[in-house]
Amino acid sequence: MYSIIVVPPGDPGDGRGGQEPRRPLRLAPGERLTFGRSARDNDLAIPHQGVSRRAGEITAQGAFWILGNFSREQTYVVENPEGAGEHIKVAPGRLDAPVPFEFARIVLPAAGDLLPVEVWAPRHDYMGAASGLDGATTAPAFALDRSKRYFAVLAALCEPRLRGAPHAPLPTVEQVVTRLRPGWPAASRTSVQWNIDYLAVKLRLKPGPETADPGPRLNGKKESLVSLALRFDLVREDDLALLEVTGR
Structure with a gap:
């Protein structure tokens, strides 16, 4: 079962102002996807002179994913488009940084451009109903009445x-x-x-x-x-x- 969907940056297109459709790549738990400028050395090629030949790696981990930054100089920012500005930074050389966002955008600084690589983690795993537990229920952290x-x-x-x-x-x-x-x-x-x-x-x-x-x-x-x-x-x-x- 696929758990991670990677949407690469748009291709330059045919020179008439349009962009080629972005083709999503799907990863099952445990699968890895490398990305960078070199088509020969990566699963996902990003043909921009400001992107490292081997820029990074995405690894699917069930309901979440981890990011490796192979760049020696550039910090990558992973944004949560739904999170009111929420983001994390992945420092140069950092490996296996866990990303907690269901919808995320890796922002790659590239010679004056900011290239977005979108990563979706739509799989949700939930624990089953607890059984055999007696006693008082847990008090809610924030008791709000939506009708008020x-x-x-x-x-x-x-x-x-x-x-x-x-x-x-x-x-x-x-x-x-x-x-x-x-x-x-x-x-x-x-x-x-x-x-x-x-x-x-x-x-x-x-x-x-x-x-x-x-x-x-x-x-x-x-x-x-x-x-x-x-x-x-x-x-x-x-x-x-x-x-x-x-x-x-």
Whole structure:
């Protein structure tokens, strides 16, 4: 069963402005694919003068993959196109660097160009249902109710970055109010700000009212909330449909 799909950079084409179709390469667990400028020495040739003759190696490892950087000078960047700017660096000469992204883009610096090699890891392995375990269930790390207005506020704050602009500025409170008005006609600056303050306590960025300790002043409260929500997938792109109809 194939577990890794590699999509190479587009070929130069016929000189009329187009590019030849990129033909995906499929790897089964344990299989390796070398890439570089030399067609004779690699499984995937990238014919660019700025790419090393033997530039690197991709190895399929079940539900993930590892990357070897054969370059002596260039650091490779592996981006997560869905991860709001998330990326890892693979230093020159580094071997067997594990890549955790389901969809990834290896960026190869090449004499002024940045060449993308896409790698997909669509295989998902899950453990079966546990049996024979007695006792209390594990408390959820973040108890969020998607039917509540506070979740709609959080989704509105996360919306620009979930829609593919990882470094987009966060919406202002007034913009959140405007975004939520179709499903929450009574939304106001005061009510949205109250929900932001409530989220900061609920997600444990600030101490709750039951403690006398006010905790440190939280600068960039919206940024902290969005960073936490996107890092742990508390809000996903599918949740943006909830912005039209908010709960009570």
